[in-house]
Structure formats: structure tokens, C-alpha cells
Amino acid sequence: MKKSLLLILISLASWSVLAQTKLIEEVTKTGDEIVIPYKKYQLDNGLTLIIHEDHSDPLVHVDVTYHVGSAREELQKSGFAHFFEHMMFQGSENVADEEHFKIVTESGGRLNGSTNRDRTNYYETVPSNQLATMLWLEADRMGFFLDSVTQKKFEVQRATVKNEKGQNYDNRPYGRWSEVTAGALYPYGHPYSWLTIGKLEDLDRVDVNDLKKFFMRWYGPNNATLTVGGDVNPTQVVAMVEKYFGVIPAGPAVEPMKLEPPVLKSDRYVSYVDSNIRFPAIMFTFPTVPAFHPDEAPLDCLAEILGTGKSSYFYKKFVLTQKAIQASTFHPASELSGEFTMFVLPFPGQTLSAFEQEMRAILDEFAKNGVSDDDITKFKASRESDLINGLASVSGKVSQLANYQTIYGDANAIKYDLDRYLNITKEDVMRVFNQYIYNKKGVIQSVIPDAETAPAQPDNYEIPTSGESAFPTTDYSGLSYSRPKGDKFDRSKRPELGPNPTIKVPDFWKEELANGIKVIGTQTDEIPVVEIQLTINGGHKMDAYDPKKSGLASLTAGLMNEATQNYTSEQIQEELRKIGSDISVYAGTSQTTISASTLVKNLDRTLELMDEVLKRPAFNQEDFDRLKNQQLEGIKAGQKNPGAIANLVFDRLLYGDEHIYSVPNSGIEETVAAITLEDVKNFYDNYYSPSVSELAIIGDIDRKTVLAKMEFLKTWEAKEVKIPELPKAKPSGKTTIYMVDKVDAPQSEIRIGYVTDMSYDATGDYFKSYLMNFPLGGAFNSRINLNLREDKGWTYGARGYFSSDDDPGPYTASAGVKANTTDSAVVEFMKEISNYRINGMTDSELAFMRSAIGQRDALDYETPGQKARFLRRINHYDLDKTFVDEQNKIIRNVSKKELNTLAKKYLKDDNFYILVVGDAATNRPKLAKLGYDIIDLNEKGDVIEDGKIDTQK
Template identity: 70%
Template sequence: MKKLLLICLAISMALTSQSQTKLIEKVTKTGDELVIPYEKYELANGLTLIIHEDHSDPLVHVDVTYHVGSAREELNKSGFAHFFEHMMFQGSDHVADEEHFKIVTESGGTLNGTTNRDRTNYFETVPSNQLETMLWLEADRMGFFLDAVTTKKFEVQRATVKNEKGQGVLNAPYGMWNEKTIAAVYPYGHPYSWSTIGLLEDLDRANLEDLKNFFLRWYGPNNASLTVGGDVDPKKVITLVEKYFGSIPRGPEVAKMKLDAPVIPADRYISHVDNNIRFPALMFTYPTVPNMHPDEAALDCLSEILGTGQSSYFFKKFVLTQKAIQASVFHPAAELSGEFTMFVLPYPGQTLADFETAMRQILDEFAKNGVSEDDLKKFKANQESNTINGLASVSGKVSQLSRYQYAFGNPNLIKKDLQRYLDITADDVMRVFNKYIYNKPGVILSYLPNAETAPAKPDNFEKPTSGVSAFPKTDYTGLNYKKPTNEPFDRSKRPVSGPSPLVKVPEFWETKFDNGIKVIGTKSNEIPTVAIQLTLVGGHKFDAADPKKSGLAQITASMMDESTQNYSAEAMQEELRKIGSSINIYANRTSTVVSINTLKKNLDKTLQLAEEKLLRPGFQQIDFDRVIKQQMEGIKASQQDPSAIAGQVFDRLLYGDEHIYSVPTSGIEETVANITLDDVKAFYNKYYSPNLGELVIVGDVDQKDILPKLGFLKSWPNKKVAIPTLPPAKPGDKTKIYLVDKPNAPQSQIRVGYMTDLKYDATGDYFKSYLMNYPLGGAFNSRINLNLREDKGWTYGAGAYFSSTEDPGPYQAYAGVLATATDSAVVEFMKEITDYREKGITDDELAFMRNSVGQRDARSYETPGQKAGFLRTIAHYNLDKSYVDQQTKIINTISKDEINKLAKKYLDDDSIYILVVGDGATNREKLEQLGYEVVELDAKGDVIDKNSIKVDK
């Protein structure tokens, strides 16, 4: 009896605490007003709960945002907020290490976490029956994290974060520009003076005690907001949140941070050398205002007038005149401050000093010319379009609610946020221009490809590395770890999910125009937009007719985005920007794509402009000269980017020089140099034909309404073009290592793979091989990623995949790894592929694959883009929508024996290309010792040493 009374008392206490959940506000939507409906609550422990109910898809998106980012870090301990984000995926009291990703993935969901200066968030999108499991997971790491932390996990994730910086910053072109700039913009010790990913020496300085203190200080429920959106019942959400989060103790109070804007007394000149780049860069940065400051919107407008689109000052001054490959202006703003940046990437052979003069001249010209009504009209149309398109998914709506809550304490800001842009006047823009930019001191960064290139001016500023910081430190003393106790349920038991929601494949209609265009469409009226994609099959394949002019398909597509017969390129873009629409034309290996996106109210005007671009291209010599130069210089630049080198060289190895796919879609220097404007005209006249067309229409429009608007496509003359048949790829050789030397690279890019004879199919061996590979290289919890990232800490991410179209494609594994682990990573790749081939899938892996892939359909048709991809697959491969049911049956019935047979059949372990792009001096000898022949190549894939070193196996 006494035990029963104690249990009842515990339940009563829990209910009493949870009943203190308060409704703060309820926002509803009436008519077509711009609002995201929600209910907002606050739990007794301070946790903010926001619920957005949306039954349009059987999905739920869960976001937990902690109001802590790199701005809360200590001087000399930068990067800790981001490091901590990684640690939060490493298990808690009731969730094992590496289980978080596994549970979400096998629930048919996707997940991630991100960190910026001001906040850290963790989020999942899953079928709606998995809501309780997601809340259980998030609550467990909020309330039960620290005891699961180990030194080993800490060190592995420290290595992973360092590899992330190596891949995304140190080994990436222009990767250091932000770190260098903000260190000069902000004073010593300012929390925005270091990058979110942090300094390597600071990451090395961190210890386990720092991690624990960081959690205790910032990760309390009263410094967090939980936003749940999608196919949910708000009452049930409240009950579950009270159950899992209600007993987590309140953390220390967190005061909102507010700092004075940085002041730069005089221009600060700095420089940085990066051997991953071809083009030098010149960047001006001025300190500005925080998010939602009254001047932020006008500064955003100013940045667009100066540096966005073909009518912008920067495009006309630098790109149109062929002085630079790229030039732009942008203005990101955060919680404490913002930065207004102007940048230009000059073609080689010019001085940055001259570009500094020219950039200052632009500001003089703008001061004289001012702001036009067209400038304002274009900017406002694009703001409206971007805001509406951002609401296409439940994750997009939840993200907006969450952002407004953590930054401003008010989720209901989307209408106000847009309205401040729509209310901008020309006087507003000129006022902020004069207040923050014109004749104001800034940071001028010269980003140099080598030490021989002269900066705009000699450096006159050096970032302080020691001294007394004027900014307050966080008090980490007296922090205690308190976990919920005496709870009326067992947290160690994972919630039981309800039945999987019924997923409806989008209803669609099909027709075919007399000239051969296949048309497929579906109505999607959640937002008032229309997306149309015309795919002309062929693309880079047609370059095979004259391989000496490879790149012609892409050049032709680029020229289609230039002048037409009745519009200059600038005038065309201006018309589109006035209505917030876009029409983009590009080519890839297998097709040329015309992508059209518009608000419904502007559909007619957008289609008129699409007709002009598609059927009346201008093909002007002046446009051609600029496009060719950009393409040629882009090719040369790619030969210094390790990741781009790896992709291009690996394709050349896989396909062999006789195959068109051995050459990038962009072409190579030798082939692009052969292309003329007449070639472009001939390519368009010969290969742009409606019989190659596959038209997908998704949006707030019915079939009966859209088809009459497409008369220009129906009347397009059929040229009856045949798709070329490509030859087989080069036969594989015995396994070899191919080494491209990238001196002093902090990382090595590794590719491991071979050609298969698999062609795309929806229900045959190609699809089944996808299922087979899923536990090996297709998921975060795959063997390859867990080995190289989670167990070894050598990489930020690794995986493997099959990739085929109607033509056979390769199987390839990939990773960017720590330079010192290059040879060991090659060994592990080979071991994992061989072990899986020989020993096969485990029972647990088979169950994981079935659950994960089998429940993914709930996420497959939510957004217009996802619907368009689904319909394009049906149109291109002539599928019936029942193929989805057939795939589901295969997933649920494929046997362990069949998967193992597929592994033996399609996982090669003898004729494999192993490509390493990394530092030759430190890796060459180690790779030779692995027992494979080592062949050295240059950045284009040509053999350097004809007598390649051979080592007996």
C-alpha cells in the first residue's frame, strides 16, 4: 500500500508540475493573409513550445533551438558551440552512441543539426507516426546527456570537426575569407571576431570539463524553444511534450546579449594567400546593423542594387566588360551585428589596386545616380517571391517560426518581416548608403593565389592575438548537473510507433503534344506558385558528335540565358525580376533543362518571357565572347580545387578517353577553345527539338487552365532528333592507385570505384542494388561512414553509391580525409567493400534498411520540387505510378540471400580505381606500401610518370 501511495504521489507531483504549461498565444489564418498559424506555450521549466498544425502531408518536423551559438564562447576557446553540436549526436543515458541517426533514419526520417553565431538547432523530419519517438530522443539529450559523454567520443568528434574545417575551409577555394575578414572587422575578444567552426588551436585547447560546463550553462530548457509542425494534434503534442520535457530542471538564466556596433577608425588592409584558387579576390566589408534593425532592409536593398543581376553596378563594371569572372554584393545580418560585403574575382593579369579604385568609383556613381523606381520594384518582387517559396515545406515553416522565436521572442513576424521590405523608399536606401557605406572605413581583404601577386595595398592591420578583452566572460562556476527523478514512466523504453501513415502518391495527369513533347502535371495549391520544367533529353551526349568541341551543349545552354531577338540579356532579367520570376537554362550529361518558377499571379507574363528565351535566342557575339571566357577560366580554376580535380580525373579513369563522359560537361581547355558562335547556332538548330521534350508542371493551376497557355510549345516544329547511342566505357584493369599531387593539402580527396553494367530501372537489379548498398555506404549509419567518421574521426563524411541512367554508370565510394590518414583510409575502404561482398548483410542491417527505405515515401512528395522530380522520373522512364507499390513490395520481401548475391555480383574487389588527390610528398611512399601499382597523374588526369612504380602484391 505504501509503495502504491508513493507512485500515486509521484504521478500527482508530475501532473501538478506539467499542468503549469501556459498558453501564451494562438495565431490563426484567415483568407490569403501571409501568416503561419501556430499555438505557443511555455512549460513550468521555461521551455517554449510552438505547434504548427498542417495536415497536407503525413509528416512532422521537430526543431529544438537553443539560444546559444559561437557568440557565447570564450576567447581562445572558439568553435566550441559547433563542436558541442557534434557531441549531442553521440548518445545520452537512454540512447546509445550512434543510435540517434540510426533511429531517425530507420523511422523513414532525415535529421541534422546546425550552429551559427547566435543559436544551435537540432531537427528531424519524419512520418507523423514517429512524433513521440522524436520527442523522446530530443528530451533525452536535453535532460540526460552528460553521463554518456566519454573521453573517446570527445576525441573522435574533435577530430571530425577539425576534418570538417579542413574540407570546408582550409582545403576549399576562398575558404578562409570569412575568418580573416571578421577578425579584422570586430575588436579583440568580440564574440563575432572568430568563425563558428573555430580556430584549430582553440579546438585543441578544449577539454572534457569545458564541454560539460558548456552544456550546464546553456542547454537548459529555459534557453530553448521546441517547435513541432505538420500532421499533428496540438493537444497530443502538449501531452507528449509535458511527459518528456516537463520534468527536466530549469537551467541558469540567460540574459539577451547586446553589444555596441564595431567601429573601424580607418581602412584596414589585410591579405591572405590560398594556393587552391586561380582568381585573386578583392573584398570590401563594412560593419552594419543586426537582424530586424530599422536599417537592415534598406541595406539589403542597397546590396541587391549594387551587386545582383545584369543591371547591377558590379555586373556592368566588371563581368560585362570581361574584367572579372564574378562580382557581387551581399549583406548578412545576425543578432548582434551585420556585415556589408562587396567582392570581385578579377581575371588573372590585372592588379587589385586598379580594382580597388574601380570599386570606389562605383560607390561614387551610385551616390550621384541614386535609386530608381525599377530598382525598388525588382527588389520587392523578389522578397515577396522568396518569402512565399520558403513556405513550401513544413520544415520551412517551422524554421521560420523557430527563428523568429529565438531571436525576437515572437514567432508571428513573417508578415511584418516582409512588409518592412515592401515599405522601403529610395530615400531609405540612400540614407543607409551614406550612413554605413559611402566614404566609411572598412576592411579590404586581398585574397591571393600566390605570394607573388600584389595586394590592393600593403597590409596595415594585424589581428591581435593577446591582451585583455573588453568583453565580459561567462561565469561557469557553481554549475550542477540535475537529472529528472521519480518519473512515472521508464525513459529507457523507446516509444512504440503507431501504424505508418497512409502516403498518397500525387494524382497526376498526362498528355502528349503532336510535336512529341510528353506532358505530365499535378496540382499543388499549398502556396500560390507554379513550377514548370522542360527537359530536352540529350545534353552533353550530343557533344559526342564532335568530341573536339566538348562543352558545346553547356555553352549553348548558357547562351540561351543571354540576349534574345527582342530583349538584351539585361532587359530580360529585369523583366523577370520585376515579377519575382526566374527562367534558368542549363545542360548536364543527359539533358538540357529549362526551369521556370513564378508566383501564380505572374504566370502569363513569365510564360511570354519563356517563349522568347526558348524560341527566339539572340546569339550575340558580345555575349558569346564573355560566356566562353567565363567557361574557360572556370575550367582552369577547377584544376586547383581538390574536390573538382577528384571528380574530373575519376570520370576520366572510369570511362576512358574514347567516351564523352570522360570529359566534363563544361569541356576542357582544348575543346572549349575550338567552339565558335556558329557552332552554338548549329547546335541549337539541330538538337533543340520538341520530340526530345519532357514537360513537368507542378503548382496552383489545373490542367484545363495551363494547357491553353502553352501554345508556343505545341506549335514548336519537330526536328525528329535521335538520341545518340554511347559506346561502352573502358574495360576495367586490375586495381591500381592513382595519385594527383596537391602539395601541402591538409586533406586528401579519395575516390574508390569502377564501372558497372547496371542501367537505371525502378524495380530490377539497379533498384535492388541500391537497397543492397544502403547499409554499406548509403546511410549515415552505413559501415563506411561509421568506420571513417564516427570510429576513426578521419573525415567529415564518407559513403558509396551506384549512379546510372539509361546508360550504365559507376559504383563509387568517396571521402575527404585527414592527410595523415590517407593510406589507412584507402585500406579501410577496400576492407569494408570486400567484407560486405564476402560476408554479406546482417539481420540487423536488413531490418534497418527495410524500415528506413520503406518509410521514406512520407517525405517524397511534400514540396513542388519533390513532386516535380517524381513526375519527371515517370515521364522519362515511362513508368506507371504503381512502380512505387512494386518498390515497397521489394523492400519488404527481398531476402538476405538475394542481397548477398547482389553484393557478390555488383561489388567488385579486383578491378577498382583508387584515386587520391593529396600531398604527394607525404603520401606517395605510404601508398606504395599498400601493395598496389601507383600511377601518378596531373590535375587533368594525364600520366606524369610513364614508368609507374610497381610493387608486388
């Protein structure tokens, strides 16, 4: 690894101002070491610029990370950083409202932002010719943002944030546990004592001027790192960054924040009631060390030993014995402190107080047993594999650089990061166990489904909501904003694009084995990994042969992840963890997939274990009983979750009771209860066959070598398997509202749609309907989302889409909305869909679709996972490589008239099912005024008439 420190002057041909930019570090790769090469600069205004050059794909990823998160907020003024994550997508001086998403999307790119306790970042991945536009966008919201902030935007985004809180916290099972833990673990006023999303009452008490002051204090270039990675020329990038960011003045100086982690003098018992859950929960949380502290790595190892994998203490004590549906431990660490959490979801009928004692007993047992050599080997292998796989995409590499620079203070921290995990010892783990966890005080939280369920212990700590704070406040006086000056170009004009990059569809090879397996593969040498996906056609679809045992495909796949004839469940997973590999089996709607991921150096051993999983499942009674019970309890738990209820009932409406797709992949209570171990064995014997299988291989290995390693598949004996022909879905009648009562729900879940007659096709009506729907419901800037989220602030997100595979699938429009807007949201959904069907798309929407989808290919083939999905589609549908060219030709040439004709044909707004899951007492009277018939259903989709359930309707 080579570093050089230089001072350079860059003269910009497009800008007459001579500015000084320091090249302060250069990191190069000199051998096989794990490193992310980059050049790091600093502008006069304090902006840190990091450039990673990678020409493997015609992509560029831009990340702007501001060193401000919820930790820079103050008591009773929480949620500001997260609020700005929303606000900074709402336009700036030279970028119109909602234009940010539109520009990036029509560039063929993807974008988002995120906020945590310590930083906020905004990022885009786009074709490389769009770089100047991305820098122009980011510079405009860094330096030319405040004048565009209005009270109206403030109010809309405040409503959107409230919806996000309702959807992701208040209305989600166990959604408030992190909020309760934060309040109980940290002292009153500590910036970690509230969540990043903040408290709604804090947002209610502030106005737009409070937000502006927060921005002026923390969002200057001297508190930001701009990281650019991908198919770029560093000299050109520096010139662009100087041009767009150079005139933005530095903000107030930002000093590092240092606070000591909290120390608890006694255990704090807290609890809350969550009506959305079936299983009570108990969790211990202990305060630990900040991110990158020397003790973070051994604490992470301790968490894995105690609660990750089938050999872990928590799995064997609780899950294997069928005492709990889930049990784990984890150790997230932030800039100021870390939190070690032990988490158990017991099956109903047991006391949380007993589980508390059993969790404490596990710590006693670990203190006695200590750490084994295998524990250390498995942990190191998994960390090495995770880090390497994280470098598969340019966005992954850029994100690592940005995080290292912002939180650790050194972008070149990857070697330190990996070494601290590879160098830990058993003694390190025992030391941190005794120092931070064993016999130490923590927060013990109980989440209970009702007031009749007892917490682990009576609450002995009340989270304070008022009082004096010992933590410093920020001086916001003297802050002022003036528009940056000094540009020698017209910033209002969007930059011209460079030449379109050449998009390379991955080269691939095909082979068909003698037993019928269709193989497809491609070689890629960016990282030393191999990904293998074996798909066995059928999946849940095969449950159609015995619908009374629906869920059998899912349960069979689950058991394939357990014991084999030569390994126990624990043994085979431990063998995989020793080499940092993963093998998993999952049954989807129409396929069962066996996937394997491994470092190249461990491929042979991974394939030996894949052979074992595929050909020699043990199907033990003990494993079967445990997984069946988990599947049943998962189904019951879903009956508490409004979103899960909506999905289940909507499928039953769409398909009718005679169709297998009216039942979820996991089945329903009655069908899973009927499944026996003999059923599982027969399902495997009858339907797992190479004659209906396809194989995709992606990685740093050539065709000849990898095929030679596939001998175990060549000897897999074929049998005749017939995939069932499914009946047509139940015809939809006139548009009707179906209501499921979720008493006092703060949000309503809405689903609207019907089953089309379109199966998947690559270039026909199905593909063209995707193009047609894109401006209506397929993008952030779609009509549906702009209306319900951005204009009204009723939802965190609304969408519409077509979804088909081998069989026709539905058109679905969906959203979770504020309860008091339920009827109005249904009106707006139907208005947007009907207007679009009648009047079609506009010329500008057609142009937007063409630009957005026409440039998307650059992002679709980057990582092994993306390549796998692409190759699987080609293999399954027997597509020629030129199908991508044909799709691009359709995108360029399809007429607005043809797409509008498809809208009239497939947006059947007079034959929709409209499902609402929400509080019936408040919503039903208002829905009744919309003019549709209303039918009441229970949470399983049965019709309720005069208070009675009629399962025949």
C-alpha cells in the same frame, strides 16, 4: 489574424503529475494574408513550445533551437557551440552511441543540426507516426546527455571537427576569407571575431570538462524553443512534450546579449595567400546593423541594386566587361551586427589595386544616380516570392517560426518581416547608403594565389592574437549536473509508434502534344506558385557527335540565359525580376533543362518570357565571347581545387578517353577553346526539339487552365533528333592506385570505384543495388561512414553509391581525409567493401534498410521541387503510378540472399580504380606498401613516367 491569450491546465493520461503549461498565444489564418498559424505555450521549466498544425502531408518536423551559438563563447574557448552540434549526435543516457541517426533514418526521416553565431538547432522531418520518438530523442539529449559524454567521444569528434575545418575552410578555395574578415572587422575578444567552427588551437587546449560546463550553462530548456509542425494534434503534442521534457530542470537564467556594432576609424587592409585559387579576390566589408533592425531591409535592397542581377552596377562594371569572372554584394545580418560585403574575382593579369579604385568609383556613381522606381519594384517582387516559396515545406514553416521566436522574440513576425521589405522607399535606401557605406571605413581584404601577386594595398592591420579583451566573460562556477527526476514512465524504452500514416502519391495527369512533347502535371494548392520544367533529352551526351568540342551543350545552355531577339540579357532578367519569377537553362549529363518558377498571379507574363528564351535566343557574339571565357577560366580554376581535380580525373579513369563522359559537362580547355559561335547555333538548331522533350507542370493551377496557356509550346516546330548511342566504358583491370600530386595538401581526396553495366531501372537490379548498398555506404550509419568518420575521426564524411541514368554509371566510394591517414583510409575503404561483398549484410542491417527506405515516401512528394523530380522520372521512363507500390513490395520482400548476391556481383573490389589526390611525397611511400600498383597522373589525368607526361596512356 486572430490572437488569444489563455492559461490552460493539461492533464496527462500517461503521466500522473499535473503540470501547468501556459498557452500564451494563438495565431490563426482568417483570409488570404501570409501567415503561419500556430499555438505557443510555455512549460514550467521555461521551455517555449510552438505548434503549427498542417495536415497537407503525413509529415511532422521537429526543431529544437537553443539560443546559443559562437557568440556565447569566450576568447581562447571558441568552437564550443559547434562542437556540441557534433557531440549531441553521439548518444545520451537512453540512446546508444550513433543511435540517433540510426533511429531517425530507419523511421524514414531526415535529420541534421546547424550552428551559427547566435543559435544552435537540431531538427528531424519524419512520417507523423514517429513524433513521440523524435520528442523522446530530443528530450534525452537535452536532459540526459552529460553522463554519456566520454573522453573518447570527445577526442573522435574533435578530430571530426578538425577535418571539417580542413575540408570546408583550409582546403577549399577562398575558404579562409570569412575567418580573416571576422578577425579584422571585430575588436579583439568580440564573440564575432572568430568563426562558428572556432579555432583549432582553442579546441586543442580544452578538455571534456570545459565542454560539460558550457553545456550546463547554455542548454537548459529555458534557453530553448521547441517547434513542432505538420500532421499533428496540438493537444496530443502538448501532452507528449510535458511527458518527455517536463522534468528537465531549468538552467541558469540567460540574459539577452547586446553589443554595439563595431566602428572602424580607418580602412583596414589585410591579405592572405591561398594556393588553391586561380583568381585573386578583393572584398570590402562594412559593419552595419543587427538582424531585424529597421535599417536591415533597405541595406538588403542596396546590396541587390549594387550586386545582384545583370542590371547591377557590379555585373555591368566587371562581369559584362570581362574584367572579372564573378562580382557581387551581399548583406548578412546576425543578432549583434551585420556585414555589407562587396566581392570581386578578377581575371588574372590585372591588379587588385585598380579594382579597389573601380569599386570605390561604383559607390561614387551610385551616390550620383540614386535609386530608381524599377530598383524598388524588382526588390519587393523578389522578396515576396522568396518568402512564399520558403513556406512550401513544413520544415520551411517551422524553421521560420523558430528563428523568429529565437532572434526576434516573436514567432508571429512574418507580417513584420514581409512588410518591412514591401514598404521600403528610395529615400530609405539612399539614407542607409550614406549612413553605413559611402565614404565609411571598412575591411579591404585581398586573397592572392601566391606571394608574387600584389594585394590591393600593403597590409596595414595585423589581426591581434593576444592582449586584453574588453568583453565580459561567463561565470561557470557553481554549475552542477544531476539527473532529472520525477518520471512516472520508463524513459529507457523507445516510444511505441502510432499507426502508419497513409502515404498519398501525388495524382497526376498526362498529355502528349502534337509536336511530341510528353506532358505530365499535378495540381497543388498549398502555396500560390507554379513550377515548370521543360527537359530536352541529350545534354552533354550530344557532345559525343563532336568530342573535340566537348562543353558545347553547356555553353549553348548558358547562352540561352542571355539575350533574345527582342530583349538584351539585362532586359529579360529585369522583366523577370519585376514579377519575382525565375527562368534558367542548364545542361546536365543527358538532358538540358529549362525551368520556370513563378507566383500564380504572374504566370502569364512568365510564360511569355519563357517562349522568348526557348524560341528566340539571340546568340550574340559579345555574350558568346564572355561566357566562353568564363567557362575556360572556370575549368582552369578547377585545376587548383583538390575535389574538382579528383572528380575530373576519376571520370577519365572510369570511362577512358574515347567516351564522352570522360570529359566533364563543361568540357576541358582544349575542347572549349575550339568552340565557335556557329557551333552553338548549329547545336541549338539540330538538337533543341519538342520531339525529344518532356514537360512537368506543378502548382496551384488545374490541367485545363494550364494547358490552355501552353500554346507557345504547341507551335514549337519539331525536327528529327537522334540521341547518340554511347560505347561501353573502358573495362577496368585489376585494382590499381592512381596518384595525383597536390603538394602540401592538408587533406587527400579519395575516389574508389568502376563503371557498372546497370542503367537506371525502377524495380530491377539498379533499384535493388541501391537497397543493397544502403547499409554499406548509403546512410550516415553506413559501415563506411561509421568507420572513417565516427570511429576514426579521419574525415568529415565518407560514402558509397551507385549512379546511373539512361546509360550505365559508376559505383563510387569517396571521402576527403586527413593527409596523414591517406593510406590507412584506403585500407579501411577496401576492407569494408570487401567484407561486405564476401559476407553480405546482417539481419539487423536488412531490417534497418527496410524500415528506413520503406517509410521514405512521406518525405518525397512534399514541395513543388520534389513533386517535379518525381513526375519527371515517371514521364521520362514511362512509369506507371504503381511503380511506387512495386518498389515498396520489393523493399518488404527482397531477401538478404538476393541482396548479398548483388553485392558479390556489383562490388568488384578486384577491378577498382583507386584515385588519391594529395601530397605525393608523404603519401606515395605509404601507399606503395599496400600491395597495389601505383600510377602517377597529372591534374588532367595524363600518365607521368620518369617525369614525362604521356597523354596516350
